[in-house]
Amino acid sequence: MPKIEPGMEAMIDMYIFETSTLLEQLDEIILRVEQANVFTDEDINEIFRIMHTVKGSSAMMGFENLQLLSHKGEDMFFIIRENPGNMKDINFIYDLVFRMSDLFKAEIEMLQGSTDYEPTDFSDILKDLDKGAAMLAGREAEAEAEASAEAAEAAGEAVSSGGKNYPAGSMSVRVFFQEGCKMENLRSFLLLNKIKEEASILDYYPDDVEHDPSTCNTIMDDGFLVVFKGDDNDSVLRLIENAVNVESYKVEATDTGAAPAAPKPSEKAAAQAKPAPKPVEKAQNFSPVPATPSVNTQQAPAAKEVEAAQQLNSGGKQSIISVNLQKLDQLHDIVGEIITTESMVISNPELEGLKLESFLKSARELKKLTDELQDTVMSIRMVPLAGPFQKMNRIVRDMKVKLGKDAELKIDGENTEVDKSIVDNLNDPLMHLVRNCMDHGIEDDVQQRIEAGKPAKGTVFLSATSSSGEVIITVSDDGAGIDTDRVITKAERQGLLIKPASDYTEREIQNMILLPGFSTNEVVTEFSGRGVGMDVVKQNIEKCGGTLTVESKHGQGTMFVIKIPLTLAIIEGMELEVHDTIFTVPISSIRESFKASTNEIIRDTMRGEMIMVRGECYPIIRLHEKFNIPSDVTNFEDGILILIETDSKSVCLFADKLIGEQQVVVKPFPPYLGRYNIKGAGLSGCTIMGDGSISLIVDVPNLIEN
Amino acid sequence: MATPTRELAAVKQTAQSQKPTHLEKEAEITKTLTFALGDQVYGIEIPYVIEIIGVPKITVVPCPEVPYFIKGIINVRSKVVPVVNMRSCFGKEEIGYDDKTCTIIVSLNDVSVGLIVDEVLDVLSVTRKHIAKTPELNNVNNNKFIDYILEMNDGIKLILDIKKIIFEHDLALM
Numbered sequence: 001m002p003k004i005e006p007g008m009e010a011m012i013d014m015y016i017f018e019t020s021t022l023l024e025q026l027d028e029i030i031l032r033v034e035q036a037n038v039f040t041d042e043d044i045n046e047i048f049r050i051m052h053t054v055k056g057s058s059a060m061m062g063f064e065n066l067q068l069l070s071h072k073g074e075d076m077f078f079i080i081r082e083n084p085g086n087m088k089d090i091n092f093i094y095d096l097v098f099r100m101s102d103l104f105k106a107e108i109e110m111l112q113g114s115t116d117y118e119p120t121d122f123s124d125i126l127k128d129l130d131k132g133a134a135m136l137a138g139r140e141a142e143a144e145a146e147a148s149a150e151a152a153e154a155a156g157e158a159v160s161s162g163g164k165n166y167p168a169g170s171m172s173v174r175v176f177f178q179e180g181c182k183m184e185n186l187r188s189f190l191l192l193n194k195i196k197e198e199a200s201i202l203d204y205y206p207d208d209v210e211h212d213p214s215t216c217n218t219i220m221d222d223g224f225l226v227v228f229k230g231d232d233n234d235s236v237l238r239l240i241e242n243a244v245n246v247e248s249y250k251v252e253a254t255d256t257g258a259a260p261a262a263p264k265p266s267e268k269a270a271a272q273a274k275p276a277p278k279p280v281e282k283a284q285n286f287s288p289v290p291a292t293p294s295v296n297t298q299q300a301p302a303a304k305e306v307e308a309a310q311q312l313n314s315g316g317k318q319s320i321i322s323v324n325l326q327k328l329d330q331l332h333d334i335v336g337e338i339i340t341t342e343s344m345v346i347s348n349p350e351l352e353g354l355k356l357e358s359f360l361k362s363a364r365e366l367k368k369l370t371d372e373l374q375d376t377v378m379s380i381r382m383v384p385l386a387g388p389f390q391k392m393n394r395i396v397r398d399m400k401v402k403l404g405k406d407a408e409l410k411i412d413g414e415n416t417e418v419d420k421s422i423v424d425n426l427n428d429p430l431m432h433l434v435r436n437c438m439d440h441g442i443e444d445d446v447q448q449r450i451e452a453g454k455p456a457k458g459t460v461f462l463s464a465t466s467s468s469g470e471v472i473i474t475v476s477d478d479g480a481g482i483d484t485d486r487v488i489t490k491a492e493r494q495g496l497l498i499k500p501a502s503d504y505t506e507r508e509i510q511n512m513i514l515l516p517g518f519s520t521n522e523v524v525t526e527f528s529g530r531g532v533g534m535d536v537v538k539q540n541i542e543k544c545g546g547t548l549t550v551e552s553k554h555g556q557g558t559m560f561v562i563k564i565p566l567t568l569a570i571i572e573g574m575e576l577e578v579h580d581t582i583f584t585v586p587i588s589s590i591r592e593s594f595k596a597s598t599n600e601i602i603r604d605t606m607r608g609e610m611i612m613v614r615g616e617c618y619p620i621i622r623l624h625e626k627f628n629i630p631s632d633v634t635n636f637e638d639g640i641l642i643l644i645e646t647d648s649k650s651v652c653l654f655a656d657k658l659i660g661e662q663q664v665v666v667k668p669f670p671p672y673l674g675r676y677n678i679k680g681a682g683l684s685g686c687t688i689m690g691d692g693s694i695s696l697i698v699d700v701p702n703l704i705e706n
Numbered sequence: 707m708a709t710p711t712r713e714l715a716a717v718k719q720t721a722q723s724q725k726p727t728h729l730e731k732e733a734e735i736t737k738t739l740t741f742a743l744g745d746q747v748y749g750i751e752i753p754y755v756i757e758i759i760g761v762p763k764i765t766v767v768p769c770p771e772v773p774y775f776i777k778g779i780i781n782v783r784s785k786v787v788p789v790v791n792m793r794s795c796f797g798k799e800e801i802g803y804d805d806k807t808c809t810i811i812v813s814l815n816d817v818s819v820g821l822i823v824d825e826v827l828d829v830l831s832v833t834r835k836h837i838a839k840t841p842e843l844n845n846v847n848n849n850k851f852i853d854y855i856l857e858m859n860d861g862i863k864l865i866l867d868i869k870k871i872i873f874e875h876d877l878a879l880m
Contacts (some may be wrong), residue, residue: 075800121871336784337784581766581768628768628770669767669786670786670787670817670818671816671817672776672817672818672819672872672875673772673776673779676771678767678769678772680769681770681771683769684785686765686779694765694779702760
């Protein structure tokens, strides 16, 4: 791997965070631009800024391949920026930039995931970027024959040495860095990039500061010599002076040749293209607050909406800091501990029988505060769904191009908040569902849509609302809907039916598409049709405690409904005792508990036990048998039955006794036990009780299935 | 991070090939916590040791896949930590817990585990001259988890390879 400097290890999280944020911004901008099909100055400057920052920070971290990639991207936009008027056929840019940002993201993911990271070779995309840049530059050449050579040269590879006779108005400066600041070559390179924003660089020495770390010594000893020429050389000097780690600088020579009365064409072009003075970006200062694009009146109306939303978001961003998720988890753990300890103190057995008026008053006060603390910590972990929702824009866009269908994505309620860990788990399912809507939902034939009285352009609609501890997310389309006849024939052929086809309700048939191995698509496409997918989506959603259902009207569209809990970490549980083991069953899956006598029990041929409750027969799971606990309570008269249910099935659990209802903080089993399928055995986690003992949380769906 | 010093790793490799100077021989390179299982004395390098506690109430994890030597989970200051009985992990006969029985909580890369041992003995200062190489006899169950051996005046101490104990504990089943 490219050796990360020891001092940089701490920075890598920050780097990953910032770069990912910037890349997402880039995606958003390009999507917007593509919709409007015109690059505004604002957009170009913003993209340029993003590329530049990414390049700078990649260079700081020593990721040369990423640096090179962003450098080429920057080059391309440099040409675009220099010649904003000459852009006609720009469609290829979008794909190029998306490809680049995807590669970047993949690389960063690798960086994040593994310790033995190997840098990827990006030569393919680099070539294409070069080609893109050349195409843009070529067009430029037609329009502005004279200036082109210079511009293309400048864009091609930063700077070319223009001989030792520098033109009038140039200035040569020797820059010295602080002693021991390390990586002088990269700092020089960053400085060069900054100067490039203000002036054109004519020459610099040592030559290959970008790639040759051995130049460090030269720079340390003799300083870094740079010759530049700008409209305002003083501002460049100020920039140098304020740059990070610059100790001092010395103006070596100033060629104050009389400025030509009429500027040369190339200069004019440069002056036009020069961006409005922008804040100096300090690459080292990983500011997590992304700069905000300002409102642009030239934007297409559709884009305005997005812009306005961004403005709205950005208004609040100043007061936001980014926190490592691990620290939040830690805080959350501590709060859990405080709550546990609090109940240990307040209901301490030693206090029994004492008259404690003021103690109880203080205890109530404490309880109020800890409840508040818990609510606050929970709210910190909540993040809006906007992130995963916005990502779907990309999916719809890509599929639109590939499938040749015209469709748009509408989003509603993206400000709905859910727990961070759930948001992370939602990305994949959402992507699958949106793809499904695009691929299967929206009709292939536009004519079909028009005949059905629908607009030619299809719509995929994403929405989120929250209601009483649950978030409901819907992914719907206005396409053809599910053809129940086709589904049932297909299911029959695949042997998925368990009763006669005519016995199935419409709803049941629709939900068949969520079964493993089911696919109505005759042709497997890049996106779907393999029959894996929908059942995986269902599983993923169930993994974060949610449910997935389908509603569809033939000819009018399909709607997938995801219901997920607001947070995973704290649940309302019922404590059951079996011998000396305590189990917690989530209250949400308990229907009732009751006593039964042995003569009410029905035994089937397989020695399984069942009980009849109000005309319905439920199988009984004896917890002590299931979990192999030597319990004395084996007679139904002595224990208690608890009726639990999931969407599809209900069973009765048999336990020794009920202890009571309690809010519990869910803890996963320790990683040491990760290789054993404890979940499959019917346990989803554990929790620490008020008296310090551990209770096992029952995984109701798994317990019922097995 | 709880990793032994680089120096120690180097010493382990060259334990018998090079002749260190007298001074080097006497210099302390690590400390080790020793404990007993029956007659045999074992050691764990101190950086891995988080704390030593008695045997708290163990909650059995009723899952058929969990091997016999993992006794369950315990609550160590609101952290859920699995516990391993070192006797059964090393293929020895399990004995009941008494007031000398201890749980040594060790941790590596944020994965913690409690090791139940007969008795915790001492913390020893280890110098270069104590270190002997592990014999290449991997067929003995004990040896799978032994990193190296210390030869002290009062006998031999087997130093455990905590990385294997934590991340390759199923070796004990083979």
